[in-house]
Structures are given as structure tokens and as C-alpha cells.
Amino acid sequence: MSVSTDNSTFNPGRVLVTGGASGLGAAVVARVLDAGGTPVVLDRDISGASGVKALEVDVADREAVTQAVQQAAETLGGLDAVVTAAGIDRCGRLEDVAAAEWEKVLAVNLTGTVSTVRAALPYLKTSHGRVITIASTLGIRAVADATAYCASKFGVVGFSHALAAEMAGEVGVTTMIPGGMETKFFDDRDEKYKPQDNSRLNDPRRVADAILFALSQPRGCEIRQMLICHEEEGSWP
Numbered sequence: 001m002s003v004s005t006d007n008s009t010f011n012p013g014r015v016l017v018t019g020g021a022s023g024l025g026a027a028v029v030a031r032v033l034d035a036g037g038t039p040v041v042l043d044r045d046i047s048g049a050s051g052v053k054a055l056e057v058d059v060a061d062r063e064a065v066t067q068a069v070q071q072a073a074e075t076l077g078g079l080d081a082v083v084t085a086a087g088i089d090r091c092g093r094l095e096d097v098a099a100a101e102w103e104k105v106l107a108v109n110l111t112g113t114v115s116t117v118r119a120a121l122p123y124l125k126t127s128h129g130r131v132i133t134i135a136s137t138l139g140i141r142a143v144a145d146a147t148a149y150c151a152s153k154f155g156v157v158g159f160s161h162a163l164a165a166e167m168a169g170e171v172g173v174t175t176m177i178p179g180g181m182e183t184k185f186f187d188d189r190d191e192k193y194k195p196q197d198n199s200r201l202n203d204p205r206r207v208a209d210a211i212l213f214a215l216s217q218p219r220g221c222e223i224r225q226m227l228i229c230h231e232e233e234g235s236w237p
Helices: 024-034 062-076 099-127 147-166 204-215
Strands: 012-020 038-043 053-056 081-084 128-134 172-178 225-228
Touching: 012 024, 012 062, 012 099, 024 038, 024 204, 038 062, 038 147, 053 062, 062 099, 081 099, 099 147, 128 147, 128 204, 147 172, 172 204, 204 225
Parallel strands: 012 038, 012 081, 038 053, 081 128, 128 172, 172 225
Antiparallel strands: none
């Protein structure tokens, strides 16, 4: 059973989604459209985005993502929500992952989240909008051979909690903590780092439903954190 919102009374409005051309981001875009909203995609590869406004940008490039967020907001006449779904991983023991690749994970997952939110805040303050950051079960539980990813997602959790306190009464902030999802996220990994049983991966559409549920809350009510995963999730608790 999926979490759903009443489309007759809720419209998510103008929603910027990083990583919106594939995976969870694409599922969020589809769900926003279903609910009558207007999504705009920021992604380094926008070939998978169709029927929506999409801007090609690497969120690790702070200046570029700042300009893209501003362009998106000006085109839409403002923003009502931001969902930071862009993310990458580089698996391996610390000494085996090149420093540049390790730092790229933090640049995309953590700094990219911060840069996107920073650029969007003026518009979200005007609309009393919401930020949905995408962390991970590996942002609350660490595993071996994932130092970069865990560091970045633990960082997203901490950033999101602090931002929620800072923006209280002005901008809503929800930390979404998904378990493993059945997307292309795992495709470029070595076999030993791929899920051994895809049946235990969650459908990203279910996570998108949860995100829309968080966005649908009435003013004055905030879902600060939500963990959502397959019932047999292996990385939680």
C-alpha cells in the first residue's frame, strides 16, 4: 500500500528536483506532475527528462548550480519546494578509492545539497516553501567500504537537522532517509558491491509518494524526518 495525498486539495506547486532525470528524482518528478505541480529538473544528464523543464548542471559546481537554481526560479516565478535527489557513490576501502573520487562523492551528495538549498532559500522564504533532503540509511548506520558515501550522507542528516532549526517558521525541512531502491544507482559498481537480491530493494515510487506526503502537510505542521525502506531492508536497523 502506498502513501498518497488527496490531489483534489493538494498541489505541490513549483518543485525543483536535483537528479530529476533518473532514479528517485525521476519518480519524484512524475509524482509532482500527477499531483498537478510543475517540476523542474537539474541533472548532469538530462537526456532522460521529457515533458518538463530541465537544466543540465553538475551540482558539485557551486556557481553553476546557483545560476541554474536562479534560472529555474525566475522561469517559474518562484519555488515552492526543493528535493535534493542527486547522488553518487564510489565503493571501496579508503586506501583503494582515489582521493579525487572520494571527494567527488562529498561534492555531489553533501556540498551539492547545500549549494542547491542555499541558492533556493530566498525563493522558498517568499513562498514559505519546503526542502526535502535525501539522506540514506547509510547516513545513520555506517558500513565498511563506504567511507565517502557514509560521510556524505551523515553530513546530509546533520545539515538538514541544523537547517530545520535555523529555518523554523520560515521554510520547512524534511530529512528523507530511504533504504536501497531499485534504480540504476548500482549499475556501475563492481559485482561485489551490487545488491545480491533486488527483491529486497524498494520501489522509488514509494519513496516519491512519501516525499509528496511530506510536502502535502498544512502550514504549521512539518514532518522533520522519515525513514522508508523495503520490509526486508538489510541496511536498517
